[in-house]
Structure formats: structure tokens, C-alpha cells
Amino acid sequence: MRFLASFITALLVSTSALAVNVNVARQSLDAARPKPPKVCDRNAKGKDLAQKQYEALADYANLFVFKQDVQTSFDRYVPGEYKQHNPFAEQGREFAIEFLKNGFAGGIRTSHLTIFSGQGYGIMHYKAQFLSDNVTMAVVDYFRFKGTCIVEHWDVLQEITGTEPNPIAFF
Incomplete structure (x- = not known):
């Protein structure tokens, strides 16, 4: 019984670590992807x-x-x-x-x-x-x-x- 409880605890800890790593990786990918503006700028000016x-x-x-x-x-x-x-x-x-x-x-x-x-x-x-x-x-x-x-x-x-x-x- 103690083995089963240890196994389940280890499984839960490794699964939540994996979920955190997946979320961190997804956030890194999203941050690297250029974001278009949410709305245009009517007052935009300049050389560009x-x-x-x-x-x-x-x-x-x-x-x-x-x-x-x-x-x-x-x-x-x-x-x-x-x-x-x-x-x-x-x-x-x-x-x-x-x-x-x-x-x-x-x-x-x-x-x-x-x-x-x-x-x-x-x-x-x-x-x-x-x-x-x-x-x-x-x-x-x-x-x-x-x-x-x-x-x-x-x-x-x-x-x-x-x-x-x-x-x-x-x-």
C-alpha cells in the first residue's frame, strides 16, 4: 500500500512539472511570435x-x-x-x-x-x-x-x- 501511495505521489509531481514545462514552452513560443496591433492607429506618422x-x-x-x-x-x-x-x-x-x-x-x-x-x-x-x-x-x-x-x-x-x-x- 505504501508503494502505491508513493508511486501515485511521484506520478502527480512529475505530471504537474510536465504541465508547467509545457505551459512555459507555449508562453515562450507565443512571446517569440510577432503580434499584430490590436487596432490600427489613425494618428500614425513618420518615415516608416x-x-x-x-x-x-x-x-x-x-x-x-x-x-x-x-x-x-x-x-x-x-x-x-x-x-x-x-x-x-x-x-x-x-x-x-x-x-x-x-x-x-x-x-x-x-x-x-x-x-x-x-x-x-x-x-x-x-x-x-x-x-x-x-x-x-x-x-x-x-x-x-x-x-x-x-x-x-x-x-x-x-x-x-x-x-x-x-x-x-x-x-
Whole structure:
């Protein structure tokens, strides 16, 4: 009986030490991983602003295009003012979030993402296949920044039919 009690005690001590070591290792990995900003900075300025805007657009594109996480992408990079130039959308951030969430709800496969930024503007160009409608589009989203925040949006969409005579059309 004493052996069993000693064995269980030793097992519990080694298991809790292992859990602590795993947690320490996980914290070390998390600390080493760069963290994107929780929210953009409307007042960002300086020589490195263009680089910060590019990094903001790259993170926004990853969240929006690949992860299809509309809420997080907007919470992080579209925190307030948002002018919308799409003729089928209303003005404002909240309408855009709901509109885009509904658009992704039908299932979208995205690929071919390219981003550009400079002089206070950013562009995302990508392929979007809308699974529920069986429609594929070439999409360009064009943004204006204030600091590292997105404050204005334009878009252009072209349907890809697969019958285009140009073999390198769109991409």
C-alpha cells in the first residue's frame, strides 16, 4: 500500500512539472511570435508610415481574404469612419460588416492574392469563387488609409467565365 501511495505521489509531481514545462514552452513560443496591433492607429506618422500601412494591409488581407474573418479584420483596421463607394452597399462600417459576413456565408474559395500599398492607399487583387452561385470573380479592393486605419473603400469585380480568349486574363 505504501508503494502505491508513493508511486501515485511521484506520478502527480512529475505530471504537474510536465504541465508547467509545457505551459512555459507555449508562453515562450507565443512571446517569440510577432503580434499584430490590436487596432490600427489613425494618428500614425513618420518615415516608416508606408511600411506600417503595408503591414496593416497584409494582416487585413490575411484576415479578410484567407481566414474570411470579417469581424476581426474590421475591428482591427476599420474602427470607425468608413466611406463606401460600392454602388450596391450603404455607407458605414456596420452595414459593410453584415453585408460581407452574408457574402462569405454562402462559401467562397479565394486564391491569387496580391497586395500593393503606397502614398496612403492600398490595393488587394484576388480570385473569389462563390460556391453557392458557381460564379468566379477577379476582385480588386482599393482602400484609403488614415494612419494605419482603413477609412475608404472602392471595388471592381469582373466575372471569370473560363471562355476568355486571353489565356492570361485577370491574373
